[in-house]
Amino acid sequence: MDSTKFDFSTRAIHHGYEPGNEQGSLNPPIYLTSTFAFDTAEEGGEMFTGEREGHFYSRISNPTLDHLEQRIASLEGAEAGLCAASGMGAITSTLWSFLSAGDEIIADKTLYGCTFAFMAHGLPRFGVKVTLVDFTDADNLAAAISDQTKVVYFETPANPNNRLVDIAAVSEIAHSVGAKVIVDNTYATPVITRPIAHGADIVVHSATKFLSGHGDVIAGLIVGSKEDMTHVRLVGLKDMTGAVMSPLTAMLLLRGIKTLELRVARHCESAGKVAAFLEAHPAVKSVSYPGLASFAQADLARRQMAMFGGMIPFEVVGGKAGGIAMMNRLNLITRAVSLGDAESLIQHPASMTHATYTREEREKHGIAEGLVRLSVGLEGVQDLIDDLQTALNAHNQFAA
Ligand code: 7XF
Numbered sequence: 001m002d003s004t005k006f007d008f009s010t011r012a013i014h015h016g017y018e019p020g021n022e023q024g025s026l027n028p029p030i031y032l033t034s035t036f037a038f039d040t041a042e043e044g045g046e047m048f049t050g051e052r053e054g055h056f057y058s059r060i061s062n063p064t065l066d067h068l069e070q071r072i073a074s075l076e077g078a079e080a081g082l083c084a085a086s087g088m089g090a091i092t093s094t095l096w097s098f099l100s101a102g103d104e105i106i107a108d109k110t111l112y113g114c115t116f117a118f119m120a121h122g123l124p125r126f127g128v129k130v131t132l133v134d135f136t137d138a139d140n141l142a143a144a145i146s147d148q149t150k151v152v153y154f155e156t157p158a159n160p161n162n163r164l165v166d167i168a169a170v171s172e173i174a175h176s177v178g179a180k181v182i183v184d185n186t187y188a189t190p191v192i193t194r195p196i197a198h199g200a201d202i203v204v205h206s207a208t209k210f211l212s213g214h215g216d217v218i219a220g221l222i223v224g225s226k227e228d229m230t231h232v233r234l235v236g237l238k239d240m241t242g243a244v245m246s247p248l249t250a251m252l253l254l255r256g257i258k259t260l261e262l263r264v265a266r267h268c269e270s271a272g273k274v275a276a277f278l279e280a281h282p283a284v285k286s287v288s289y290p291g292l293a294s295f296a297q298a299d300l301a302r303r304q305m306a307m308f309g310g311m312i313p314f315e316v317v318g319g320k321a322g323g324i325a326m327m328n329r330l331n332l333i334t335r336a337v338s339l340g341d342a343e344s345l346i347q348h349p350a351s352m353t354h355a356t357y358t359r360e361e362r363e364k365h366g367i368a369e370g371l372v373r374l375s376v377g378l379e380g381v382q383d384l385i386d387d388l389q390t391a392l393n394a395h396n397q398f399a400a
Contacts, residue, residue: 087206089243
Protein backbone atom coordinates (compact mmCIF):
# COMPACT_ATOMS: atom_id res chain seq x y z
CA MET A 1 0.00 0.00 0.00
CA ASP A 2 1.36 3.42 -0.93
CA SER A 3 0.60 5.50 2.16
CA THR A 4 2.64 8.57 1.12
CA LYS A 5 -0.50 10.33 -0.21
CA PHE A 6 -2.40 9.97 3.07
CA ASP A 7 -3.17 12.51 5.77
CA PHE A 8 -0.76 12.98 8.73
CA SER A 9 -2.81 10.87 11.16
CA THR A 10 -3.26 8.07 8.62
CA ARG A 11 0.50 7.93 8.06
CA ALA A 12 1.08 8.07 11.84
CA ILE A 13 -0.92 4.83 12.06
CA HIS A 14 0.05 2.99 8.85
CA HIS A 15 3.18 4.31 7.17
CA GLY A 16 6.20 2.01 7.04
CA TYR A 17 4.43 -1.19 8.02
CA GLU A 18 2.55 -3.86 6.03
CA PRO A 19 0.76 -6.50 8.15
CA GLY A 20 0.78 -8.82 5.10
CA ASN A 21 4.57 -9.06 5.35
CA GLU A 22 4.33 -10.24 8.98
CA GLN A 23 1.69 -13.02 8.89
CA GLY A 24 -1.07 -10.42 9.16
CA SER A 25 0.05 -9.23 12.59
CA LEU A 26 -1.73 -5.87 13.08
CA ASN A 27 1.19 -4.54 15.11
CA PRO A 28 4.82 -4.96 14.04
CA PRO A 29 6.57 -7.87 15.75
CA ILE A 30 9.30 -6.92 18.20
CA TYR A 31 12.49 -8.35 16.68
CA LEU A 32 14.23 -8.93 20.00
CA THR A 33 17.49 -10.08 18.50
CA SER A 34 21.02 -8.73 18.55
CA THR A 35 22.21 -10.56 15.43
CA PHE A 36 20.95 -12.11 12.16
CA ALA A 37 22.00 -15.40 10.53
CA PHE A 38 23.78 -15.36 7.15
CA ASP A 39 22.93 -18.04 4.55
CA THR A 40 26.56 -18.08 3.48
CA ALA A 41 29.77 -16.53 4.77
CA GLU A 42 30.10 -14.60 1.49
CA GLU A 43 26.68 -13.04 2.00
CA GLY A 44 27.74 -11.85 5.47
CA GLY A 45 30.88 -10.27 4.06
CA GLU A 46 28.88 -8.45 1.39
CA MET A 47 26.59 -6.95 4.04
CA PHE A 48 29.60 -5.56 5.88
CA THR A 49 30.91 -3.85 2.74
CA GLY A 50 27.45 -2.53 1.87
CA GLU A 51 27.24 -4.47 -1.43
CA ARG A 52 24.21 -6.38 -0.09
CA GLU A 53 21.21 -4.94 1.74
CA GLY A 54 19.78 -6.55 4.86
CA HIS A 55 19.91 -6.65 8.63
CA PHE A 56 23.03 -8.22 10.14
CA TYR A 57 23.51 -6.71 13.63
CA SER A 58 21.04 -4.62 15.64
CA ARG A 59 23.55 -1.83 16.39
CA ILE A 60 23.32 -1.04 12.65
CA SER A 61 19.67 -1.86 11.87
CA ASN A 62 16.68 -3.92 13.03
CA PRO A 63 13.27 -4.54 11.36
CA THR A 64 11.21 -3.09 14.25
CA LEU A 65 13.32 0.09 14.25
CA ASP A 66 13.06 0.20 10.47
CA HIS A 67 9.26 0.68 10.64
CA LEU A 68 9.65 3.53 13.13
CA GLU A 69 12.37 5.18 11.03
CA GLN A 70 10.12 5.21 7.98
CA ARG A 71 7.19 6.49 10.01
CA ILE A 72 8.96 9.45 11.63
CA ALA A 73 10.60 10.38 8.30
CA SER A 74 7.15 10.49 6.68
CA LEU A 75 5.67 12.61 9.49
CA GLU A 76 8.56 15.11 9.40
CA GLY A 77 8.54 15.21 5.58
CA ALA A 78 12.09 13.85 5.35
CA GLU A 79 13.68 11.21 3.11
CA ALA A 80 14.95 8.97 5.90
CA GLY A 81 14.90 8.45 9.66
CA LEU A 82 17.06 6.94 12.36
CA CYS A 83 16.41 5.71 15.90
CA ALA A 84 18.62 6.42 18.92
CA ALA A 85 18.68 5.36 22.56
CA SER A 86 17.75 8.81 23.90
CA GLY A 87 17.37 12.41 22.82
CA MET A 88 20.96 13.01 23.89
CA GLY A 89 21.98 9.90 21.92
CA ALA A 90 20.29 11.39 18.83
CA ILE A 91 21.91 14.81 19.32
CA THR A 92 25.44 13.59 20.06
CA SER A 93 25.41 10.88 17.36
CA THR A 94 24.40 13.53 14.82
CA LEU A 95 26.93 16.14 15.94
CA TRP A 96 29.82 13.65 16.13
CA SER A 97 28.99 12.73 12.52
CA PHE A 98 29.40 16.23 11.10
CA LEU A 99 31.99 17.97 13.32
CA SER A 100 35.78 17.55 13.44
CA ALA A 101 38.55 19.33 15.34
CA GLY A 102 38.95 22.82 13.87
CA ASP A 103 35.29 23.12 12.83
CA GLU A 104 32.81 25.51 14.40
CA ILE A 105 29.22 24.96 15.53
CA ILE A 106 27.03 27.99 16.13
CA ALA A 107 24.02 27.33 18.34
CA ASP A 108 21.23 29.41 19.80
CA LYS A 109 21.84 30.62 23.33
CA THR A 110 18.89 28.82 24.94
CA LEU A 111 19.27 25.04 24.93
CA TYR A 112 18.12 22.10 27.05
CA GLY A 113 20.61 21.73 29.95
CA CYS A 114 22.47 18.60 28.78
CA THR A 115 22.67 19.86 25.17
CA PHE A 116 24.19 23.05 26.61
CA ALA A 117 26.66 20.98 28.67
CA PHE A 118 27.68 19.00 25.56
CA MET A 119 28.27 22.27 23.68
CA ALA A 120 29.92 24.22 26.50
CA HIS A 121 32.04 21.46 28.04
CA GLY A 122 32.04 18.40 25.73
CA LEU A 123 32.77 19.53 22.16
CA PRO A 124 35.53 22.07 23.03
CA ARG A 125 37.59 19.23 24.59
CA PHE A 126 37.82 17.75 21.09
CA GLY A 127 38.88 20.94 19.33
CA VAL A 128 35.45 22.03 18.09
CA LYS A 129 34.79 25.74 18.42
CA VAL A 130 31.36 26.38 19.96
CA THR A 131 29.72 29.79 19.58
CA LEU A 132 26.37 30.54 21.23
CA VAL A 133 24.43 33.57 19.99
CA ASP A 134 20.86 34.86 20.19
CA PHE A 135 19.04 33.45 17.14
CA THR A 136 15.84 35.38 17.84
CA ASP A 137 17.57 38.01 15.70
CA ALA A 138 18.96 36.14 12.66
CA ASP A 139 21.41 39.03 12.07
CA ASN A 140 23.39 37.76 15.07
CA LEU A 141 24.01 34.52 13.19
CA ALA A 142 24.91 36.40 10.00
CA ALA A 143 27.51 38.39 11.98
CA ALA A 144 29.05 35.29 13.60
CA ILE A 145 29.05 32.78 10.71
CA SER A 146 32.14 31.95 8.64
CA ASP A 147 33.56 29.22 6.39
CA GLN A 148 34.67 27.46 9.59
CA THR A 149 30.99 27.00 10.58
CA LYS A 150 29.86 23.47 9.72
CA VAL A 151 26.71 23.18 11.83
CA VAL A 152 24.00 25.62 12.95
CA TYR A 153 21.90 24.23 15.81
CA PHE A 154 18.80 25.34 17.73
CA GLU A 155 15.55 24.41 19.46
CA THR A 156 12.23 26.08 18.61
CA PRO A 157 10.38 26.57 20.93
CA ALA A 158 13.45 26.47 23.17
CA ASN A 159 13.59 24.62 26.47
CA PRO A 160 12.75 26.07 28.98
CA ASN A 161 11.55 29.58 28.03
CA ASN A 162 9.69 29.03 24.70
CA ARG A 163 11.85 31.48 22.71
CA LEU A 164 11.25 30.87 18.99
CA VAL A 165 13.73 30.80 16.13
CA ASP A 166 12.75 31.65 12.53
CA ILE A 167 13.80 28.41 10.83
CA ALA A 168 13.70 29.78 7.26
CA ALA A 169 15.72 32.92 8.06
CA VAL A 170 18.39 31.03 10.00
CA SER A 171 18.60 28.24 7.38
CA GLU A 172 19.19 30.73 4.57
CA ILE A 173 22.14 32.27 6.41
CA ALA A 174 23.57 28.86 7.38
CA HIS A 175 23.34 27.58 3.81
CA SER A 176 25.21 30.61 2.48
CA VAL A 177 28.40 29.05 3.91
CA GLY A 178 27.32 25.42 3.36
CA ALA A 179 26.62 24.72 7.06
CA LYS A 180 24.09 22.05 8.04
CA VAL A 181 21.00 23.20 9.94
CA ILE A 182 20.03 20.87 12.77
CA VAL A 183 16.80 21.58 14.67
CA ASP A 184 15.68 19.98 17.94
CA ASN A 185 11.92 19.63 17.32
CA THR A 186 11.10 17.95 20.66
CA TYR A 187 8.82 20.75 21.88
CA ALA A 188 6.86 21.31 18.67
CA THR A 189 6.64 17.78 17.23
CA PRO A 190 5.80 17.46 13.51
CA VAL A 191 2.13 18.13 14.35
CA ILE A 192 3.02 21.77 15.04
CA THR A 193 6.15 22.49 12.96
CA ARG A 194 8.05 20.53 10.29
CA PRO A 195 11.47 22.20 10.18
CA ILE A 196 12.57 20.46 6.93
CA ALA A 197 9.76 22.27 5.06
CA HIS A 198 11.17 25.57 6.39
CA GLY A 199 14.69 24.80 5.13
CA ALA A 200 16.36 22.75 7.91
CA ASP A 201 18.54 19.78 6.94
CA ILE A 202 18.22 17.51 9.97
CA VAL A 203 15.68 17.22 12.79
CA VAL A 204 16.48 15.58 16.13
CA HIS A 205 13.99 14.56 18.82
CA SER A 206 13.85 13.48 22.37
CA ALA A 207 11.16 10.90 21.58
CA THR A 208 10.92 10.42 25.35
CA LYS A 209 8.41 13.29 25.30
CA PHE A 210 5.33 13.96 23.13
CA LEU A 211 6.20 11.31 20.51
CA SER A 212 6.05 8.54 23.10
CA GLY A 213 3.44 10.43 25.09
CA HIS A 214 3.21 7.99 27.97
CA GLY A 215 6.38 8.57 29.99
CA ASP A 216 7.48 4.95 29.64
CA VAL A 217 10.60 5.19 27.44
CA ILE A 218 13.85 7.09 26.99
CA ALA A 219 14.30 7.43 23.23
CA GLY A 220 15.62 9.59 20.38
CA LEU A 221 14.84 10.02 16.68
CA ILE A 222 16.65 11.74 13.82
CA VAL A 223 15.44 12.56 10.28
CA GLY A 224 17.06 14.06 7.19
CA SER A 225 18.27 13.14 3.72
CA LYS A 226 19.03 9.49 2.97
CA GLU A 227 22.69 10.39 2.54
CA ASP A 228 22.92 12.21 5.89
CA MET A 229 21.04 9.48 7.78
CA THR A 230 23.30 6.76 6.34
CA HIS A 231 26.30 8.84 7.45
CA VAL A 232 24.92 9.29 11.00
CA ARG A 233 23.99 5.60 11.19
CA LEU A 234 27.43 4.37 10.12
CA VAL A 235 29.61 7.00 11.82
CA GLY A 236 27.95 8.71 14.79
CA LEU A 237 25.60 5.96 15.90
CA LYS A 238 27.46 2.75 14.98
CA ASP A 239 31.03 3.75 15.85
CA MET A 240 31.08 6.85 18.03
CA THR A 241 28.19 6.54 20.50
CA GLY A 242 26.56 3.12 20.01
CA ALA A 243 23.43 4.87 21.37
CA VAL A 244 21.06 2.38 19.76
CA MET A 245 17.33 2.06 20.51
CA SER A 246 15.94 -1.22 21.84
CA PRO A 247 13.33 -2.96 19.60
CA LEU A 248 10.96 -2.96 22.59
CA THR A 249 11.22 0.84 22.81
CA ALA A 250 10.61 1.11 19.04
CA MET A 251 7.35 -0.81 19.45
CA LEU A 252 6.20 1.47 22.30
CA LEU A 253 6.99 4.52 20.15
CA LEU A 254 5.10 3.12 17.15
CA ARG A 255 2.14 2.71 19.50
CA GLY A 256 2.46 6.19 20.97
CA ILE A 257 2.80 7.92 17.61
CA LYS A 258 -0.54 6.48 16.41
CA THR A 259 -2.30 9.01 18.69
CA LEU A 260 0.24 11.85 18.36
CA GLU A 261 -1.99 14.28 16.47
CA LEU A 262 -4.94 13.77 18.83
CA ARG A 263 -2.80 14.10 21.93
CA VAL A 264 -0.89 17.18 20.77
CA ALA A 265 -4.15 18.93 19.82
CA ARG A 266 -5.48 18.29 23.34
CA HIS A 267 -2.20 19.37 25.01
CA CYS A 268 -2.35 22.62 23.02
CA GLU A 269 -6.03 23.31 23.65
CA SER A 270 -5.61 22.84 27.40
CA ALA A 271 -2.33 24.79 27.50
CA GLY A 272 -4.03 27.76 25.83
CA LYS A 273 -6.66 27.83 28.59
CA VAL A 274 -4.15 27.32 31.40
CA ALA A 275 -1.87 30.06 29.99
CA ALA A 276 -4.78 32.53 29.85
CA PHE A 277 -5.75 31.62 33.43
CA LEU A 278 -2.17 32.07 34.67
CA GLU A 279 -1.71 35.40 32.90
CA ALA A 280 -4.81 36.79 34.61
CA HIS A 281 -3.84 35.66 38.13
CA PRO A 282 -2.38 38.41 40.37
CA ALA A 283 0.23 36.04 41.87
CA VAL A 284 1.72 35.41 38.40
CA LYS A 285 4.41 37.83 37.24
CA SER A 286 4.85 36.64 33.65
CA VAL A 287 3.80 33.86 31.26
CA SER A 288 5.59 32.98 28.02
CA TYR A 289 3.15 31.07 25.80
CA PRO A 290 3.21 31.44 21.99
CA GLY A 291 -0.60 31.51 21.79
CA LEU A 292 -0.96 34.58 24.04
CA ALA A 293 -1.31 38.01 22.43
CA SER A 294 1.36 39.19 24.92
CA PHE A 295 3.93 36.70 23.55
CA ALA A 296 7.05 38.55 22.35
CA GLN A 297 7.23 36.64 19.04
CA ALA A 298 3.49 36.23 18.40
CA ASP A 299 3.85 36.92 14.63
CA LEU A 300 6.53 34.27 14.16
CA ALA A 301 4.46 31.83 16.25
CA ARG A 302 1.53 32.28 13.86
CA ARG A 303 3.72 31.86 10.79
CA GLN A 304 5.68 28.83 11.95
CA MET A 305 3.42 26.90 14.35
CA ALA A 306 0.13 25.17 13.53
CA MET A 307 -0.71 25.16 17.25
CA PHE A 308 1.09 26.68 20.22
CA GLY A 309 2.36 23.70 22.20
CA GLY A 310 1.81 22.16 25.60
CA MET A 311 4.59 23.91 27.51
CA ILE A 312 4.11 26.95 29.75
CA PRO A 313 7.06 28.65 31.43
CA PHE A 314 5.94 31.23 33.98
CA GLU A 315 7.16 33.24 36.95
CA VAL A 316 5.21 33.87 40.10
CA VAL A 317 5.56 36.81 42.47
CA GLY A 318 8.42 36.17 44.90
CA GLY A 319 11.01 34.78 42.45
CA LYS A 320 12.60 31.38 43.06
CA ALA A 321 11.30 30.97 46.63
CA GLY A 322 7.79 31.90 45.48
CA GLY A 323 7.93 29.46 42.57
CA ILE A 324 9.18 26.57 44.69
CA ALA A 325 6.55 27.25 47.38
CA MET A 326 3.79 27.32 44.77
CA MET A 327 5.04 24.02 43.25
CA ASN A 328 4.97 22.39 46.67
CA ARG A 329 1.31 23.38 47.15
CA LEU A 330 0.13 21.52 44.02
CA ASN A 331 -1.79 18.30 44.56
CA LEU A 332 -2.70 17.03 41.08
CA ILE A 333 0.11 18.43 38.94
CA THR A 334 3.18 16.24 39.48
CA ARG A 335 6.53 17.68 40.48
CA ALA A 336 8.82 15.98 37.93
CA VAL A 337 11.11 16.79 35.00
CA SER A 338 10.30 15.62 31.44
CA LEU A 339 7.34 16.74 29.33
CA GLY A 340 4.71 15.67 26.85
CA ASP A 341 3.24 12.96 29.09
CA ALA A 342 -0.45 12.33 29.82
CA GLU A 343 0.28 13.57 33.35
CA SER A 344 0.85 17.31 33.86
CA LEU A 345 4.39 17.84 35.11
CA ILE A 346 5.99 20.88 36.74
CA GLN A 347 9.66 21.58 37.40
CA HIS A 348 12.06 24.39 38.28
CA PRO A 349 14.60 24.72 35.42
CA ALA A 350 17.30 26.64 37.35
CA SER A 351 17.68 23.84 39.93
CA MET A 352 16.70 20.91 37.69
CA THR A 353 16.80 20.66 33.85
CA HIS A 354 19.08 23.71 33.49
CA ALA A 355 21.28 23.17 36.56
CA THR A 356 24.13 22.44 34.08
CA TYR A 357 24.35 26.21 33.47
CA THR A 358 26.01 28.37 36.14
CA ARG A 359 23.82 31.07 37.62
CA GLU A 360 25.68 33.67 35.53
CA GLU A 361 25.20 31.59 32.37
CA ARG A 362 21.48 31.25 33.03
CA GLU A 363 21.19 35.00 33.36
CA LYS A 364 23.14 35.56 30.13
CA HIS A 365 21.10 32.90 28.29
CA GLY A 366 17.68 34.17 29.35
CA ILE A 367 16.74 31.52 31.92
CA ALA A 368 15.27 33.30 34.95
CA GLU A 369 16.01 31.86 38.42
CA GLY A 370 12.34 32.06 39.36
CA LEU A 371 10.99 30.38 36.21
CA VAL A 372 8.80 27.31 36.68
CA ARG A 373 7.94 25.14 33.69
CA LEU A 374 4.59 23.41 33.33
CA SER A 375 4.00 20.59 30.85
CA VAL A 376 0.23 20.58 30.42
CA GLY A 377 -1.03 16.99 30.31
CA LEU A 378 -4.21 15.35 29.12
CA GLU A 379 -6.24 15.57 32.33
CA GLY A 380 -9.48 17.57 32.47
CA VAL A 381 -8.35 21.17 32.06
CA GLN A 382 -10.60 22.52 34.83
CA ASP A 383 -8.95 20.12 37.30
CA LEU A 384 -5.56 21.56 36.34
CA ILE A 385 -6.77 25.15 36.65
CA ASP A 386 -8.34 24.38 40.05
CA ASP A 387 -5.07 22.88 41.30
CA LEU A 388 -3.09 25.93 40.13
CA GLN A 389 -5.71 28.31 41.51
CA THR A 390 -5.54 26.76 44.98
CA ALA A 391 -1.73 26.96 44.96
CA LEU A 392 -1.70 30.53 43.62
CA ASN A 393 -4.45 31.89 45.89
CA ALA A 394 -2.45 30.75 48.89
CA HIS A 395 0.54 32.37 47.21
CA ASN A 396 -1.16 35.77 47.20
CA GLN A 397 -1.20 35.74 50.98
CA PHE A 398 2.38 34.40 51.01
CA ALA A 399 3.56 37.24 48.77
CA ALA A 400 1.72 39.91 50.75
O1 7XF B 1 17.95 12.16 26.28
P1 7XF B 1 16.51 12.58 26.47
O2 7XF B 1 15.54 11.68 25.76
O3 7XF B 1 16.18 12.84 27.90
O4 7XF B 1 16.34 13.97 25.69
C1 7XF B 1 17.19 15.08 25.85
C2 7XF B 1 16.47 16.31 25.42
C3 7XF B 1 16.77 16.84 24.17
N1 7XF B 1 16.15 17.95 23.71
C4 7XF B 1 15.21 18.56 24.44
C5 7XF B 1 14.56 19.78 23.90
C6 7XF B 1 14.86 18.06 25.69
O5 7XF B 1 13.92 18.70 26.39
C7 7XF B 1 15.51 16.91 26.19
C8 7XF B 1 15.18 16.34 27.52
N2 7XF B 1 14.52 17.23 28.40
C9 7XF B 1 13.94 16.79 29.66
C10 7XF B 1 13.27 18.03 30.30
O6 7XF B 1 13.53 19.15 29.84
O7 7XF B 1 12.47 17.86 31.21
C11 7XF B 1 14.98 16.13 30.49
C12 7XF B 1 14.78 16.03 31.94
S1 7XF B 1 16.32 16.30 32.84
